[in-house]
Amino acid sequence: MSTYWREKFEQNFLPTETKLGLDEILLEAQDAYLGWLGASLMAFKGEIDEAKLESLDRLFNGEIPMRMAANDCYDYAINGRLRLAKDGAEQTQMNDSWGRLATVVLSARPAIEVFSPRIRGREMVLPTGLEHTLFHALVRARLDLDTHPKFDDNDAVPMFLSGEDNCGYLTLKEIAVLGQMSERAVRNAAQPTAADRLYTRKEQNQTVVDADEALRWLKGRRGFVVTRAD
Incomplete structure (x- = not known):
């Protein structure tokens, strides 16, 4: 796409x-x-x-x-x-x-x-x-x-x-956009010691988050509202 x-x-x-x-x-x-x-x-x-x-x-x-x-x-x-x-x-x-x-x-x-x-x-x-x-x-x-x-x-x-590229994952910047928060805060949340850790993985040369994990984590952020489509 x-x-x-x-x-x-x-x-x-x-x-x-x-x-x-x-x-x-x-x-x-x-x-x-x-x-x-x-x-x-x-x-x-x-x-x-x-x-x-x-x-x-x-x-x-x-x-x-x-x-x-x-x-x-x-x-x-x-x-x-x-x-x-x-x-x-x-x-x-x-x-x-x-x-x-x-x-x-x-x-x-x-x-x-x-x-x-x-x-x-x-x-x-x-x-x-x-x-x-x-x-x-x-x-x-x-x-x-x-x-x-x-x-x-x-x-x-x-x-x-x-028409967007639904590749199955989001970058840390994209998660920051959806959470209306700084990219640094997202990176901190991906640290092993974070209370509600955001689990990441590597996709070629970048750090990414699988879509289901991104949605799970974003649901706990004040700046994010889950999509309602009707």
């Missing part, structure tokens, strides 16, 4: 112990979308004409769907809640929503960095927290694809998530 998205969003990842609020993520989703539109106008028209910006926004109708998709992403990554598709129409809508979010966020960073668009009286911010949340969601999917029975039905899960 593909690791394309995870590798892209990991490039700008925040410290594993970073905790983000929903309001911050929703604002970044709005800025990513508007910044992407504004930068496109600057690239091809030389300036941001408010009328043209509004026209593009009406054409794409993307601000509200982007915020809704960001909300779903946050809810899965942080709160462990995922709504599964129940039919073909829901599957298409879900795939479009997650795919649009990932694509716009990935495009927004270079667009905002190069053109620094100012829209509605303020500078658009880089979607750093949203990139972090998308990466968090993909790491959770790696775990769920190996341990959650409802993830056996790939048609019910967003393609953005079901």
